[in-house]
Amino acid sequence: MTALALILSFVLLLITALHVYWGIGGIWPGKDQASCARAVVGFHGVDEMPSAGASFAVAACLALATLWPLALEGVFASPFPREGLATTALLIGLVFIGRGVAGFTPWWRRLAPEQPFARLDRLYYSPLCLLIGLGFAVLAISEFSA
Secondary structure, three states, rough: HHHHHHHHHHHHHHHHHHHHHHOOHHHHOOHHHHHHHHHHHOOOOOOOOOOOOOOOHHHHHHHHHHHHHHHHHOOOOOOOOHHHHHHHHHHHHHHHHHHHHOOOHHHHHOOOOOOOOHHOOOOOHHHHHHHHHHHHHHHHHHHOOO
């Protein structure tokens, strides 16, 4: 399970870094604010990236989630009881699974129809959220059954 925790944390660290990059004004994978927003935000009519504060808030949540699998596996000391870490890991997993499932619903497609986001979401973003959520769930359930 330590390998899963390390992989999960590494992937989340990369996603965290992307949100920090966007927070400081980065425009990849676009050529400007509008094309970047259409690729990574995708909401109907979006023409600019979210504010720096919003990007940093998401990055902070992701950074915390990055640490969770490592704490659960005992890579570093945590003041939280193992049962609490496992329960929270399960909740984090459910959030990611929910986001992943949402990406395949007609409701989400109406909310975020911009291209290339809609295509990238269906091919990469939503499946990645499902995998991250499954990883958290596996770690949490393995802790409960230990």
